[in-house]
Amino acid sequence: MREYTRFRWGVIAASVAIACAAQAAAPQGIVIDGRFEDWEGIPVAFHDPEDDGSSLDFGELRIASDAERVYVYFEVGSPINIQNDNRVVLSVYDATVPMIARPHWREEESWRWVFGEREGQIWTLLGPEDFRQADVGLRQAPTVTSRRFEVAFDRDAKLHGRYLFPTGLLRMTLREDVRGGDVVPNPRGQVGVALSDEAPPDPLAADLGRQEPRHVRLLSYNVLRDKLFAHTAPFARIVRAIDPDVICFQEIYDHTAAETKALVDTLLPGADWSAVGDADCMIVSRYPIADSETLPPNGQNVWALIDLPDDDYAADLSVVSAHPPCCADNVERQNELDAIAAWMRDLENPPGGGWKFPWHWFRLGPRRNLVYPGSARLPRGTGVVVAGDMNLVTYEHQVRTLTDGAIRITSEHGPPHLPDWDQTPLEDAFPYHTTGREAYTWRDDSDTYAPGKLDYIVYSDSVLGLGNHFALWTHDLASAELGPLGLEGSDTRTASDHLPLVADFYFPGDAP
Numbered sequence: 001m002r003e004y005t006r007f008r009w010g011v012i013a014a015s016v017a018i019a020c021a022a023q024a025a026a027p028q029g030i031v032i033d034g035r036f037e038d039w040e041g042i043p044v045a046f047h048d049p050e051d052d053g054s055s056l057d058f059g060e061l062r063i064a065s066d067a068e069r070v071y072v073y074f075e076v077g078s079p080i081n082i083q084n085d086n087r088v089v090l091s092v093y094d095a096t097v098p099m100i101a102r103p104h105w106r107e108e109e110s111w112r113w114v115f116g117e118r119e120g121q122i123w124t125l126l127g128p129e130d131f132r133q134a135d136v137g138l139r140q141a142p143t144v145t146s147r148r149f150e151v152a153f154d155r156d157a158k159l160h161g162r163y164l165f166p167t168g169l170l171r172m173t174l175r176e177d178v179r180g181g182d183v184v185p186n187p188r189g190q191v192g193v194a195l196s197d198e199a200p201p202d203p204l205a206a207d208l209g210r211q212e213p214r215h216v217r218l219l220s221y222n223v224l225r226d227k228l229f230a231h232t233a234p235f236a237r238i239v240r241a242i243d244p245d246v247i248c249f250q251e252i253y254d255h256t257a258a259e260t261k262a263l264v265d266t267l268l269p270g271a272d273w274s275a276v277g278d279a280d281c282m283i284v285s286r287y288p289i290a291d292s293e294t295l296p297p298n299g300q301n302v303w304a305l306i307d308l309p310d311d312d313y314a315a316d317l318s319v320v321s322a323h324p325p326c327c328a329d330n331v332e333r334q335n336e337l338d339a340i341a342a343w344m345r346d347l348e349n350p351p352g353g354g355w356k357f358p359w360h361w362f363r364l365g366p367r368r369n370l371v372y373p374g375s376a377r378l379p380r381g382t383g384v385v386v387a388g389d390m391n392l393v394t395y396e397h398q399v400r401t402l403t404d405g406a407i408r409i410t411s412e413h414g415p416p417h418l419p420d421w422d423q424t425p426l427e428d429a430f431p432y433h434t435t436g437r438e439a440y441t442w443r444d445d446s447d448t449y450a451p452g453k454l455d456y457i458v459y460s461d462s463v464l465g466l467g468n469h470f471a472l473w474t475h476d477l478a479s480a481e482l483g484p485l486g487l488e489g490s491d492t493r494t495a496s497d498h499l500p501l502v503a504d505f506y507f508p509g510d511a512p
Helices: 232-242 257-267 330-347 396-404 479-485 491-495
Strands: 006-012 016-021 060-065 069-080 088-093 109-114 119-124 127-131 139-141 146-154 169-176 191-194 216-222 246-252 274-277 280-285 289-294 302-306 317-322 383-389 455-459 465-471 501-506
Touching: 060 169, 060 191, 069 088, 069 169, 216 232, 216 317, 216 383, 216 455, 232 257, 232 491, 246 257, 246 317, 246 383, 257 274, 257 280, 274 289, 274 302, 280 289, 280 302, 280 317, 317 330, 330 383, 330 396, 383 501, 396 455, 455 465, 455 501
Parallel strands: 016 191, 216 246, 317 383
Antiparallel strands: 006 016, 060 069, 069 146, 088 109, 088 169, 109 119, 119 127, 139 146, 169 191, 216 501, 246 280, 274 280, 289 302, 302 317, 383 455, 465 501
């Protein structure tokens, strides 16, 4: 890592605090993914004092950069959702203007990003002009409530004839825009860092292959309201390049499982495909489906037991394809996630076996058709996978419902239950883009929401190993990579607003 030295200029004029750095480099690469290990080598640009804000209480601020992006990490003290219902503002100042104390925040301010409103303003001769996340290449994570966030902006973003970062110096503040709100730095001033021109790490070569031919490849794909059937060509190229064994589709509303099977037969001929599902979610498998059910409360999510060949695999594969509701529908999303967790709990055959208490007999409130499986549906050691567009865009607890079985509505769904066979959480496969530089699974540049991780593949790592896994975004692949794969650069953008997620699984005890 390039040498990093930080100077404090002290208090200037009316208590203007500045933190300056020789370089803010990210030679190993920062990936905006909601995991923060890659920030550990980046020095703290400013550490805000505790208990100095009326609401939020900022903590550490770190800044990194390379020739392509500027990255910011910050702590907020108490959990918030960075996309909604907050007053956090990041302001960037014109580094060419001498810095003096000013009574108003807008003095010298070049532009700002208002996180809770999902929009920015840039100051022009005609006054403020609004801009959206796609205009500046905004990346931010996580998409759920947290005390820590990371964001990035394109270094070469240009609005109204002006670059967002016109010089090699960044001057910024972070504040909660409420009366008595916390400010970084405090006392009033600006944090200053020199931006690095180091090239980012080279993107990884596209590797869509399996590490071993015997690995079972699962594809999870939200196909944007039956677009799979209406505009089949890009999906055909994508599915053929991935060549999955099991497909978890979401947003198939107007076509049956039989119609979905028939289409996959044409896309991937030569296999005896099976398909189950009703409205929204489908599971399609090149191996026989031994059992299946649509899940409570509304029958849109679907479960299947994939009968893997006994001669080749140590156990079968239990798969859920899920699509809880989006956006502000937190209650119903939690209800569906709880139902999935309860379904997984009641599918298991715990040590000692035995009868499970029928919690659904005693549920309160409006009745739904909650019917859970019996106590011995799955042999111990069956591989368990839950995949789909989970729409996890609000509360962090909903992520833990998915991975940890942390049921919230226990009156309807019964007690929490760690879902892996060894009484631990399910593991998030966490596919990154094939380039290794991005982690989002949903993107719509016309929307106010920045790209984010909405799609998940979680699995029982006590019995399943994870091979190759990735999210496919064809726009970033070179022509030399696209051609041999039979792909076009526009395929994933044209097909859906969600990316296809891929994970290869194996049973570690299988013979080679």
